Amino acid sequence: MPEPVEVKTTENSSKPEIGVTGRKIIYGKDGKPCRSCNSLLDFQFATAGMTKGAPVVPNVPSPKIKENQAVAAKKEKYNPYAKDIPPDVEVLGKSSWTLLHAIAATYPETPDDKKQRDMKQFLKLFGNFYPCWFCAEDFTRFMAKNEPKVETQDSLGRWLCDAHNEVNAKLGKPKFDCNLWKRRWKDGWEEED
Amino acid sequence: MPEPVEVKTTENSSKPEIGVTGRKIIYGKDGKPCRSCNSLLDFQFATAGMTKGAPVVPNVPSPKIKENQAVAAKKEKYNPYAKDIPPDVEVLGKSSWTLLHAIAATYPETPDDKKQRDMKQFLKLFGNFYPCWFCAEDFTRFMAKNEPKVETQDSLGRWLCDAHNEVNAKLGKPKFDCNLWKRRWKDGWEEED
Known part of the structure; x- marks a missing residue:
């Protein structure tokens, strides 16, 4: 921005x-x-x-x-x-996961109560406003079954990784190892990885 | 997703x-x-x-x-x-604008009061959680001076276009003609455009 x-x-x-x-x-x-x-x-x-x-x-x-x-x-x-055209479901999905995972990567390690409430509210509103209606319904359904884990940065990062993997599974894509979420979205990879 | x-x-x-x-x-x-x-x-x-x-x-x-x-x-x-690496400021910016404009494109034409309050809240939380801290501060500052226009789909789309243009100007990029926001983010371009 x-x-x-x-x-x-x-x-x-x-x-x-x-x-x-x-x-x-x-x-x-x-x-x-x-x-x-x-x-x-x-x-x-x-x-x-x-x-x-x-x-x-x-x-x-x-x-x-x-x-x-x-x-x-x-x-x-x-x-x-x-004359770029409006994003399709794939561009939109990729963009949105990028933003959400990056948000987790900068979320406080130990957020206070207000921050935790705000994150829950943000995710709820995200689910309400997401442009692809069936994706939004699916995300909201996932949240109803799996309450967002907003207690720490790591719990949020892993919860999002799980949410993303659920979608990956539906699309027939490989699942990502959530133990590595910080390398992918926060710290980058080491040479020996 | x-x-x-x-x-x-x-x-x-x-x-x-x-x-x-x-x-x-x-x-x-x-x-x-x-x-x-x-x-x-x-x-x-x-x-x-x-x-x-x-x-x-x-x-x-x-x-x-x-x-x-x-x-x-x-x-x-x-x-x-x-081993994709975490998004830099440009990837993050592009992803986020894509999501925000696409959200405007599917926001109701005439949202009820609750929807309008929710959108204001969503934008506020977006500004709080945006990963790039100086971008987030700038966006929040923009919102303080230019209250989000959440009354209709068109007003929200134009407001976001204005916010995006303010950033474009700072980056030395050309401004987008906000009269065309629906072509870029909602309906696509006509052959004669």
């Missing part, structure tokens, strides 16, 4: 302020580069700089960054207003 | 029941093929059958349908669990 209005940089000047795309790097409240606030390219750039534990950030992008840069450059040429 | 549990077909047998992908065609409460409930391919197939006003549906897919069929076949081979 939008560009930052007020850019919050940290006091630690060892953290890169500008990414390889020329945009400012956005950090989370934990001081780490915010994955869902930066382009993949800038996130990788900032993370590479920080994981080396050095104040120096790489001047020469890695092959992986170069590859992503090429993808980003290609994307830039794409005009999103070139 | 899910497959239909209970397939609601209409009494009018002139409407195709099975799409070219082999899945059941899903219709909306208005009796028309539901765009957000079917794959693009099946939606086009069902719509083509109906707009001709004939009980016969095309046996030979049009070039456009063939083209989309090729795209669909290509998609089938894609494994969504091949």
